[in-house]
Amino acid sequence: MAATHHAQVIKRDSQTYLTTALFQLLETTDLKRITVTQVVKRAGVSRMAFYRNFTTLDDLLRAYFEPAIAARFRDVSDHVPADQKLATIGAFFTEFAPMLRLATERGFEHIIRTAFDQNMTAFYQVTLAQTALTSAQRTYWTRFMSAGVYAIWREWLLDGQREPLTTIHDLIGTFQTATMRALIGGGNSRGD
Incomplete structure (x- = not known):
């Protein structure tokens, strides 16, 4: 149960980091010009963390x-x-x-x-x-x-x-x- 809770916290944190990073990039760049690589790099998470939750x-x-x-x-x-x-x-x-x-x-x-x-x-x-x-x-x-x-x-x-x-x-x-x-x-x- 603790591992499940821990995994949920990590998932939620990753989503928060990714969302924050994307909005930071959107302040200066159109969505169609932003890449997943840019977002994960800014968020400090792996591409796997992104693709585990989003396409x-x-x-x-x-x-x-x-x-x-x-x-x-x-x-x-x-x-x-x-x-x-x-x-x-x-x-x-x-x-x-x-x-x-x-x-x-x-x-x-x-x-x-x-x-x-x-x-x-x-x-x-x-x-x-x-x-x-x-x-x-x-x-x-x-x-x-x-x-x-x-x-x-x-x-x-x-x-x-x-x-x-x-x-x-x-x-x-x-x-x-x-x-x-x-x-x-x-x-x-x-x-x-």
């Missing part, structure tokens, strides 16, 4: 971002007071804004976007389970909302968070409610 540098970034983004979605879906949710999300975004800017500049935003989309899909699967929407309506409405919500958060974060968090939260809620009402109401805006 690509994208995998390393996914291992960093996916749990953080999933945790924010849990904050939203957990039944806690709205002001507590907003405070937690606000703190996350304050820390996350520089990372999103780095991701857009250094070519790894797709990893963040994919993790966001996966969590939006899971969140809306639960949220929409009791609606009368067809499978196609649920699928496409989820894609529509995921793209829109991501675009709003992205713009807000990269634009310096000028509006209060509550304004953005309310705006997203308004879009969500209005589009769902239109979909459920079956309104035909094409004039057919």
Whole structure:
């Protein structure tokens, strides 16, 4: 049991060193120009330590971002007071804004976007389970909302968070409610 615990600590430490090294390199270099060799050298670990846990540098970034983004979605879906949710999300975004800017500049935003989309899909699967929407309506409405919500958060974060968090939260809620009402109401805006 001690060896297993020790191995887990070493694995966790290696992942931390590798992640830190990769982010240090990303400060000055695009992701596509960084090699595994550069990362392991800076991290002070072996290539085997890298390949024991990851196949690509994208995998390393996914291992960093996916749990953080999933945790924010849990904050939203957990039944806690709205002001507590907003405070937690606000703190996350304050820390996350520089990372999103780095991701857009250094070519790894797709990893963040994919993790966001996966969590939006899971969140809306639960949220929409009791609606009368067809499978196609649920699928496409989820894609529509995921793209829109991501675009709003992205713009807000990269634009310096000028509006209060509550304004953005309310705006997203308004879009969500209005589009769902239109979909459920079956309104035909094409004039057919």
